[in-house]
Amino acid sequence: xxxxxxxxxxxxxxxxxxxxxxxxxxxxxxxxxxxxxxxxxxxxxxxxxxxxxxxxxxxxxxxxxxxxxxxxxxxxxxxxxxxxxxxxxxxxxxxxxxxxxxxxxxxxxxxxxxxxxxxxxxxxxxxxxxxxxxxxxxxxxxxxxxxxxxxxxxxxxxxxxxxxxxxxxxxxxxxxxxxxxxxxxxxxxxxxxxxxxxxxxxxxxxxxxxxxxxxxxxxxxxxxxxxxxxxxxxxxxxxxxxxxxxxxxxxxxxxxxxxxxxxxxxxxxxxxxxxxxxxxxxxxxxxxxxxxxxxxxxxxxxxxxxxxxxxxxxxxxxx
Amino acid sequence: xxxxxxxxxxxxxxxxxxxxxxxxxxxxxxxxxxxxxxxxxxxxxxxxxxxxxxxxxxxxxxxxxxxxxxxxxxxxxxxxxxxxxxxxxxxxxxxxxxxxxxxxxxxxxxx
Numbered sequence: 001x002x003x004x005x006x007x008x009x010x011x012x013x014x015x016x017x018x019x020x021x022x023x024x025x026x027x028x029x030x031x032x033x034x035x036x037x038x039x040x041x042x043x044x045x046x047x048x049x050x051x052x053x054x055x056x057x058x059x060x061x062x063x064x065x066x067x068x069x070x071x072x073x074x075x076x077x078x079x080x081x082x083x084x085x086x087x088x089x090x091x092x093x094x095x096x097x098x099x100x101x102x103x104x105x106x107x108x109x110x111x112x113x114x115x116x117x118x119x120x121x122x123x124x125x126x127x128x129x130x131x132x133x134x135x136x137x138x139x140x141x142x143x144x145x146x147x148x149x150x151x152x153x154x155x156x157x158x159x160x161x162x163x164x165x166x167x168x169x170x171x172x173x174x175x176x177x178x179x180x181x182x183x184x185x186x187x188x189x190x191x192x193x194x195x196x197x198x199x200x201x202x203x204x205x206x207x208x209x210x211x212x213x214x215x216x217x218x219x220x221x222x223x224x225x226x227x228x229x230x231x232x233x234x235x236x237x238x239x240x241x242x243x244x245x246x247x248x249x250x251x252x253x254x255x256x257x258x259x260x261x262x263x264x265x266x267x268x269x270x271x272x273x274x275x276x277x278x279x280x281x282x283x284x285x286x287x288x289x290x291x292x293x294x295x296x297x298x299x300x301x302x303x304x305x306x307x308x309x310x311x312x313x314x315x316x317x318x319x
Numbered sequence: 320x321x322x323x324x325x326x327x328x329x330x331x332x333x334x335x336x337x338x339x340x341x342x343x344x345x346x347x348x349x350x351x352x353x354x355x356x357x358x359x360x361x362x363x364x365x366x367x368x369x370x371x372x373x374x375x376x377x378x379x380x381x382x383x384x385x386x387x388x389x390x391x392x393x394x395x396x397x398x399x400x401x402x403x404x405x406x407x408x409x410x411x412x413x414x415x416x417x418x419x420x421x422x423x424x425x426x427x428x429x430x
Contacts, residue, residue, distance in 0.1 A: 229428050231353040246354040252430030303349050303428070304365045304399045306391070309356070 190214055193257060195250040198243065202234075205242040205253060215265050217277060221300075222260060228302045229256045269293040348420050350407045352429035362407055364400040365393075371419065373398045379417075384409055 191214065194206040205226075212219040223242060227233055230252075234244040265273050267288035274289040277297070287294045346366070353361040367373060373390045377400050381388055388402035402410075407427050414420045 230430060231351060231428075248430065255430050303351055304363050304391075304393055304396050306353055306361050306363055306399075306401050308353070308361075 190257065190261065193250055193253045195248060195253050197247065201245065201247065203244045203246065203248040203253075204237075205244060208236075208242045209240045211257065215261065215273070216275075217265065221264070221277065222257075224300050225260050225264070226253070226256055228300050229259065231302075231305060264297055267291060267293060268295060346424060348414065348425045350410050350425060350427045352405050352407055359403075360405040362402040362405055362410065364402070364410060365396055367398070367400070368420070369397065373400060376400065376419070380406070380410065380413070383413060 190211055191207060193208075193211060196204045196206065198204045208223065209219055212222050215222070219236075223234075223236070226242075226244070230244065230246065230248065232244055232246045234242060237243050261273070264277060264284075264286065265275060267273075267275050267286070267290070270288060270291040270293070272288060272290040276287050276289065278285050278287065282299075284297045284299060285294055286297050346368075348367055349363075349365045351363045351365070353363065355361055367376065377388055377390055380386075380400065380402055384402065384404070384406045386403045386406065388400060391399045391401055393399050407429065411422065411425050411427060414425060415422045
């Protein structure tokens with residue numbers, strides 16, 4: 001159910017919508033069947049598409065975006081935001097369209113309003129006239145026929161609704177009633193690390209403590225991660241700056257910090273950065289303050305370190 | 320009574336598994352980069368599946384990335400491939416395209 005799979009179908013469905021709507025207007029009242037079918041058909045895929053597209057946007061964008069934007073300056077962020085908004089807008093519109101044709105909503109079309117009160121009666125009629133009108137209807141909706149059957153037609157038939165259908169319905173209504181939920185989420189930013197060179201073989205990371213404070217993490221933990229990832233060592237000097245052995249540029253440190261943020265700060269469930277890291281029985285747990293979920297995070301491991309010339313020299317000196 | 324039951328349980332499920340077995344169980348392939356002097360770097364590939372011939376992979380790496388390298392035998396990590404230069408992304412792509420490992424099993428470390 002990825003976004004890519006949905007896209008073409010969505011377009012198809014939309015194309016069909018127009019056709020069907022026209023038909024709706026033209027046709028007389030009696031053929032409810034088709035209207036209902038068309039309706040459920042238009043409502044369902046679109047709604048699910050809208051919901052999914054929205055979700056996809058929200059899910060997919062912040063991951064990379066958060067990481068990418070975390071340190072970016074405002075200008076960049078604004079640009080990106082625009083992009084995400086553009087992506088989201090069509091989804092929202094579709095959601096709205098889907099709801100328009102939804103039976104239970106206050107549609108603008110008169111026909112629907114007319115039809116709404118006698119739903120039960122109409123359904124009874126449906127069952128009777130199903131066989132007769134089915135053929136004619138399927139001609140009109142050839143391609144979407146399969147989709148309609150599979151997706152969401154509990155209104156037009158006497159079978160029970162499935163969990164997924166109800167779920168997408170709930171999300172659709174939720175989104176429609178609370179537009180603020182759809183909007184893109186608050187971004188968490190960290191000040192860019194200030195990295196300077198100290199001599200030729202050392203780098204100084206000046207605002208470690210500040211960044212750690214902003215992330216609500218122990219500097220020790222952050223530094224341990226930094227050293228493990230960079231494969232070096234270092235120390236904290238008198239004025240709370242981190243001196244790292246080896247030459248590193250700001251963007252390199254930034255990258256590592258981004259990864260740290262993703263691993264140990266953001267909540268995987270709600271993407272919030274409002275989390276606490278606790279240690280229990282030698283395991284690190286990340287607890288989210290905003291959604292309450294807890295997950296374990298992997299301990300920091302240095303892994304294999306290749307023997308460098310320095311180590312070899314030291315070994316030789318010892319021997 | 321309780322003593323006998325205690326004695327029956329010879330296997331302790333809460334026993335410490337140790338670091339190295341943990342590393343192996345997870346099945347991740349770690350690709351790391353290490354700084355040498357100047358702008359030179361070393362890339363290490365740790366945790367390749369044991370059923371693969373590391374030497375052949377190394378040979379392929381060397382040919383593909385035009386660099387030198389060795390297979391290092393580590394006490395608790397097994398065989399580790401070392402390559403000269405930063406080839407992290409290329410290694411990941413290579414492993415994925417050859418079908419040796421899926422991309423989500425490969426972890427790239429370093430800056």
